[in-house]
Amino acid sequence: MNIYDIAREANVSIATVSRVLNGNGSVRDITRQRVEQVLNKYHYVPSAIARGMVTNSMKTIGVVSIDIRNLYYANVSYSIEQALRVLGFSTILCNTGYDTEQKLSYLKMLTEKKVDSIILIGSIFKDPKLNKPIKEISKSIPIIIINGYYGYPNTYSIQYEDAEALEKSVDYLVSRGRKKFLYLYDADTFSGNQKLLGFKNSVKKHDLKFDIRFIPPGIDHAYREMCELINQGSFFDAVLTSEDITAIGALQCLLEKNIRVPEEVSVMGYNNSILSLCCTPRLSTVDSLSEEMGKTAVSVLCRILSGEKVEASVKIGAKIVLRQSA
Amino acid sequence: MNIYDIAREANVSIATVSRVLNGNGSVRDITRQRVEQVLNKYHYVPSAIARGMVTNSMKTIGVVSIDIRNLYYANVSYSIEQALRVLGFSTILCNTGYDTEQKLSYLKMLTEKKVDSIILIGSIFKDPKLNKPIKEISKSIPIIIINGYYGYPNTYSIQYEDAEALEKSVDYLVSRGRKKFLYLYDADTFSGNQKLLGFKNSVKKHDLKFDIRFIPPGIDHAYREMCELINQGSFFDAVLTSEDITAIGALQCLLEKNIRVPEEVSVMGYNNSILSLCCTPRLSTVDSLSEEMGKTAVSVLCRILSGEKVEASVKIGAKIVLRQSA
DNA sequence: CTGTTAGCGCATTCAG
DNA sequence: CTGAATGCGCTAACAG
Numbered sequence: 031m032n033i034y035d036i037a038r039e040a041n042v043s044i045a046t047v048s049r050v051l052n053g054n055g056s057v058r059d060i061t062r063q064r065v066e067q068v069l070n071k072y073h074y075v076p077s078a079i080a081r082g083m084v085t086n087s088m089k090t091i092g093v094v095s096i097d098i099r100n101l102y103y104a105n106v107s108y109s110i111e112q113a114l115r116v117l118g119f120s121t122i123l124c125n126t127g128y129d130t131e132q133k134l135s136y137l138k139m140l141t142e143k144k145v146d147s148i149i150l151i152g153s154i155f156k157d158p159k160l161n162k163p164i165k166e167i168s169k170s171i172p173i174i175i176i177n178g179y180y181g182y183p184n185t186y187s188i189q190y191e192d193a194e195a196l197e198k199s200v201d202y203l204v205s206r207g208r209k210k211f212l213y214l215y216d217a218d219t220f221s222g223n224q225k226l227l228g229f230k231n232s233v234k235k236h237d238l239k240f241d242i243r244f245i246p247p248g249i250d251h252a253y254r255e256m257c258e259l260i261n262q263g264s265f266f267d268a269v270l271t272s273e274d275i276t277a278i279g280a281l282q283c284l285l286e287k288n289i290r291v292p293e294e295v296s297v298m299g300y301n302n303s304i305l306s307l308c309c310t311p312r313l314s315t316v317d318s319l320s321e322e323m324g325k326t327a328v329s330v331l332c333r334i335l336s337g338e339k340v341e342a343s344v345k346i347g348a349k350i351v352l353r354q355s356a
Numbered sequence: 357m358n359i360y361d362i363a364r365e366a367n368v369s370i371a372t373v374s375r376v377l378n379g380n381g382s383v384r385d386i387t388r389q390r391v392e393q394v395l396n397k398y399h400y401v402p403s404a405i406a407r408g409m410v411t412n413s414m415k416t417i418g419v420v421s422i423d424i425r426n427l428y429y430a431n432v433s434y435s436i437e438q439a440l441r442v443l444g445f446s447t448i449l450c451n452t453g454y455d456t457e458q459k460l461s462y463l464k465m466l467t468e469k470k471v472d473s474i475i476l477i478g479s480i481f482k483d484p485k486l487n488k489p490i491k492e493i494s495k496s497i498p499i500i501i502i503n504g505y506y507g508y509p510n511t512y513s514i515q516y517e518d519a520e521a522l523e524k525s526v527d528y529l530v531s532r533g534r535k536k537f538l539y540l541y542d543a544d545t546f547s548g549n550q551k552l553l554g555f556k557n558s559v560k561k562h563d564l565k566f567d568i569r570f571i572p573p574g575i576d577h578a579y580r581e582m583c584e585l586i587n588q589g590s591f592f593d594a595v596l597t598s599e600d601i602t603a604i605g606a607l608q609c610l611l612e613k614n615i616r617v618p619e620e621v622s623v624m625g626y627n628n629s630i631l632s633l634c635c636t637p638r639l640s641t642v643d644s645l646s647e648e649m650g651k652t653a654v655s656v657l658c659r660i661l662s663g664e665k666v667e668a669s670v671k672i673g674a675k676i677v678l679r680q681s682a
Numbered sequence: 683c684t685g686t687t688a689g690c691g692c693a694t695t696c697a698g
Numbered sequence: 699c700t701g702a703a704t705g706c707g708c709t710a711a712c713a714g
Contacts, residue, residue, distance in 0.1 A: 684713100684714085685713085686713080687710100687711090687712085687713100688709105688712100689708105689710095690707105691706105692705105692706090693705095693706095694703100695702105695704080695705105696701100696702090696704100697700100697701085697702085698700085698702100
């Protein structure tokens, strides 16, 4: 069932059918009704592909992250998808993992499918092998990166103020009398570096004692690292992390060793994910405003697509939420 | 840059270009090389839209769930996307929420985009207003529903053995000497009903005392319900739930009231999500095998698309994982 | 207000 | 092994 069939049955031309379908151009009321009747009779559904062929757009955006199972990515993807939907766009979901070849392959697929834009979530896309392809793609469609930065033309960046968030956290803990800080982080990314930078700056500013540990992602690595540290006799009264899950691993070790949180040691997570509500005591954490990040990305995109000049980089945030662990 | 440009520059016809692009038909080696050279020179990318126009497929599948922020949906979506990718399909992500109109609107969008199939995650799609549209759509493409059932032709169902999982849980707890059971659930869905059924059957089989409570989703509702129950003097030594997060809410209440888990009360969650690792004590839970569910859906789909006759319904699972809470 | 016509970029016959 | 011709379903001039 196509536009010709409808036209024939309604005794009009395909142009008229197209007009009533898209609500543009003027059609006499009687004619419109006649066409609509046929449309309904056959449950006619226009082909977005054929339309895309003409308009050169499928009204589709590629949203790519490492792994949607990560709560932060899930939250951001969700808010992007919802905002996009309102604008009439659908979203192609891409979980690239860490492999560069996979990332390239997803980029290629999105290019073939002629998406109207690509939104990258997470600075994992700082892989240098991706630079040229990204630059190339950005010549034909805008690329938006959340928590990352490229600096090419037609490339836009939405960044959370990670450094500031860490500074706020340290400031708060200092105000509560904490003196010796531990920072646990698990990712050498754009965001990861910002966080680290914020921690370092802040700790220097207050002239604090501190230790920094890089550990693989996951609750158990954090748990083990913490136990080892304590067994070695390290002393600290505040532990900050780059992820909620890391904080929870540390917390569980502390609890097991009967070290009271927050009385003896303060613990702060990062992301304000639902995980931070599941541990006991509940986690104080940085609210990474995932919803706002996603919405902002889409609103930036929307302005780009409607031809506005848009600032290449927008910053968001830095908010901490205090619960029981600090 | 299209196939004509390439053809002209390589001094061949578009048919030949098409042949080397798709690797079918035979092309003389020299000719192929000449074409490939031009292809590379211009970083030519074929248009999936134009291809879709001819083949009537964009090699795209719609994956729809209520809300990808829910860990279970995220996990299933992830494994679907990954499995699909290997087969050369991309996935359009749809978060419908609970509103029927939204669901219809997503269904319409997917139909317009001519997806090759739709995979529904979760039985929320039992909304009767969806029946006719689903039935209609299934006339042109296969529909796969995870944890639900339609029974229309060209409609397939992948179901987790929720009833059995609950039975296993109760059996286990009985074997540990538990006598009075509480079941907390939050969703009146296909899966939800299966779980409830399993609980009821099992509790009758063992001739146990039990209570069942329906509460809104979320950790705090579970927490409050539990506190209320205890304040009212209800007694139970085993609490089962339909979601990990519910179990954790209950657990937090128990802990706060200095009721020891699992010594005095056993608690079991559902899903084996990462949440179950974040609480203390860590949660014993039902492993809902999200990865297997997703993979199975795709493998079923793959067989359907290649023309095989496929069973309309496949069942998976029932596995519990024991940790500290029970 | 309505119809005619010309592509959009590709896969796919059918000839040669 | 290669090329010419056709059509997929629709939008967008353009003409009437």
